[in-house]
Amino acid sequence: MYATSSGCQNVIAVECFLPNIERIRRAIQIEKVQQQVVLVPRALYNKSNVYLSLRENIEKNIGSQRLNAEVNKNEKDPFIVQTMRFDDLLPVIRERNIQQAIIKIDIETSEHYLCETGEKVFNQINIPFVMMEWANIKKITVRADSILRFFRNRSYIPFNPETCQSEIDNDYRHWLTQDIFWIKKNYSHLCMLSLKNVKSL
Structure with a gap:
């Protein structure tokens, strides 16, 4: 909703938890932004079209479910969700002729699947700018290492979102921030723009 209100004409929202999907659908209808938003009811995973169970991560936090284990299909259980790979979004991207994008990802230690x-x-x-939750996944070394390799191989630089300073310590466990901004080389000005936008809210 923030993206559409900021003028984005193409917003792709990936959400797996049924109560959240219903809230997003209702918000899209209320704000009359059906033409701008594509809602994809899936969980990001390393395989498409399998089913996973969810488990609660933070008590009484509707957005904090973590992926758990592969299970059999049960469409009536909101804690069983269908999966997709991130590249499965390509048909939507092509249909809408999207040439560039920013990404916000917060999927409770499953960010490496992106x-x-x-x-x-x-x-x-x-994709010059990726906002990613970092505090939890950095504790899972194999996942954090794969994320680091992926972005560094594509000339992204990690930035602290509170200071807009690049993280120069090679040991990501020392990055004292809840989130991290992965920003492509030559796009560092986007960090300050995002900081100004947050402060104006």
Whole structure:
């Protein structure tokens, strides 16, 4: 909703948890932005069209479910969700002729699936700016390492979103921030723009 109110004409929202999907659908209808928003009811994973169970991460936080294990299909259970790979978004991207994008990702220590399954998307469109939750996934070394390799191989620089200073310490466990901005080389000015926008809210 923030993206559409800021003037974005193409917003792709990926959400797996049914109560959240219903809230987003209702918000889209209320704000009359059906033409701007594509809502994809899936969980980002390393395989498409399998089913996963969710488990609560933070008690009484509707947005904090974590992916758990592969299970059998059960459409009536909101804690069983269908999956997709990030590259599965390519048909929507092509249909809408999206040439560049920014990404916000917060999926409770599953952010590495964006990197593992999104090579084609990142190769085909310009994505200068990725906002990613970092505090939890940096504790899972194998996942954090894969994220770091993915972005560094594509000339992204990690920035602290509170200071807009690049993280120069090679040990990401020392990055004392809840979130991280991955910003492509030569696009560092986007950090200050985002900081100004947040402060104006």
